[in-house]
Every structure is written in structure tokens, then in C-alpha cells.
Amino acid sequence: MTFATQEASRTLGTPIELYLFRYATDSQSYFAYTDHDEPLVFDDPQIGEEITYLPVPVERDSIEVSGKLERSELKVTLPIALPIYNLFKDYPPGEIVQLTIRQGHADNPEFPVAWTGRVVGFNGKDENLVTFRCEPIATMLRRVGLRRHFQLGCPHVLYGDQCGASKPAATLNKIVVGVLRNKINLGIDWWGAKTLEKFVQGMIEWTLPDGRTDKRSILSVEENGDVFLTYAPTGLHAGDAVNISLGCNHQMNDCRTVHENILNFGGCPWVPNQSPFGIRNNYY
Secondary structure: OOHHHHHHOOOOOOEEEEEEEEEOOOOOOEEEEEOOOOOEEEEEOOOOEEEEEEEOOOEEOOOOOOOOHHHOOEEEEEEOOOHHHHHOOOOOOOOOEEEEEEEEEOOOOOOOEEEEEEEEEEEOOOOOEEEEEEEEHHHHHHOOOOOOOOOOOOOOOOOOOOOOOOOHHHEEEEEOOEEEOOEEEOOOOOOOOOOHHHHOOOEEEEEOOOOOEEEEEEEEEOOOOEEEEOOOOOOOOOOOEEEEEOOOOOOHHHHHHHOOOHHHOOOOOOOOOOOOOOOOOOOO
């Protein structure tokens, strides 16, 4: 029996929903829940394999299509004891958390997507429940994306596809000596042959106990081994291993000498300092 047939019937359907929270780009970084009364195995195309959705009590707003994106927020309420709450309880996660809601029936393998978007915040004031605020994917259309201009600096995302710089060549693996709020210490001379100041605007990455990878941007570094991050690194402790990568000032000097990637430099270094349309003679 097809999904459409069960949806149209009065007594043949057993409606259930699947909630897939994906964290980062790793296919294994996800939390899968269902409002069914028992675990449900579904061959999820987003993950690329069969995964088990765990039964939990779920409550959400009704899905509305009003044509106005500012009124399209969706709230999903879950038990606060679930592991997904750990992503948000101390500091915002380092990656976007995407949510896909599928609707179907217990005895039918078809589960079409009913809603997709991302988690933008949460409310955990209740001691037993946490409510996640979610935006549909269409709201991204309201935001102005990165535009390339006639500019001196390079607009490419560091280590991105257009940048092409080698991240493994710019990364060191180190052991954390100490952690205090948003500061970690990696010991004296941890940077080795690389220039210490060039790690500013870089990033550190580490693996959490549950296998997920988290990351933070680097604000500043000091010669005593201190590295200041954008905010405290959740789940990172002394003795843990981290990968720390060089930053970039998006100018020709860093692209050439730090990353040896000058052929992919995306800026326009020969922009004239004076406008040719100003009050000046262009010939002498």
C-alpha cells in the first residue's frame, strides 16, 4: 500500500514522524528520534545507510505555509535528557545543526520529507524539557550571501574548494596542557618551525567522547603557549589531542609565503589607489 493511499484513508494509516538532527558534515554525526512507540529502522538517503530512530516523546508546532518567512519558525520540544541537548547546553555548537522531519506510517517504507531547516536556538528553562527553535531552509534566501567584488583581499573561504590551500600541510597535532574558559595552553614552542602569529584566525579541532568533532576559531596566541578561542571548548580537557591549523589574512603575502597557494589567490592586488574617474590626468 502506498503512502498516498494510507494518507487518504480513514482507518488504514498509523501516522508517525521521524526527526533527524544532523551536526556538521560528517555522515555519522546525527541524532535520530521518532514519535513512534518503538524503535524504527529507516534507510535514510541523507546518511546513506539504514539508521535506527529512537522512540521519544516529541511535541512540535504545526507546519504552516504562509508565504511570509518571518512567521515560519518551528518549535520542537524534546526531553532534556537526550544527547542532543549536550550540543547546546553550555555554548553554541561549532557547526550548523540541521533538522529534517519526515512523515509516514509504521508499516510503510515511504517517509517523504515534510519539513527541513536548521536549529537556531533553544529554551531549556524547564527541568525536564528543552524546546529547539528552528528555521526552514527557505529563510536562507533572506540573507545576502558572499559576493565577489573588485577588491584587494581574497574572498575565498580558507581551505574551501575555491581556496585550495592544503589544510593537512597547515595543521599540527598537539596535546592540551591546560584549559581555562576560552583559553587553552599547548606548552612552550608548540608551533615548531611555523610562525606563531600566523595561527591567528585559524582553528582548532578535537574529537569528543561520543566520536563527534568540534571546532573553534583562534582569536589570539601568546608565546607562553596560550591560545585564546572564540568561546570555551566544550568537552576538551588537559591531555586531549587537538589539531590546530594556520589562519590567513586573505592578502597576497599569506597566500604566497604561509600557504604556498598564490595561484589560487582570489583578490585583485593591482587595484589602483586613486580612482581613474577622479579629478586627475590619467596620462601624465
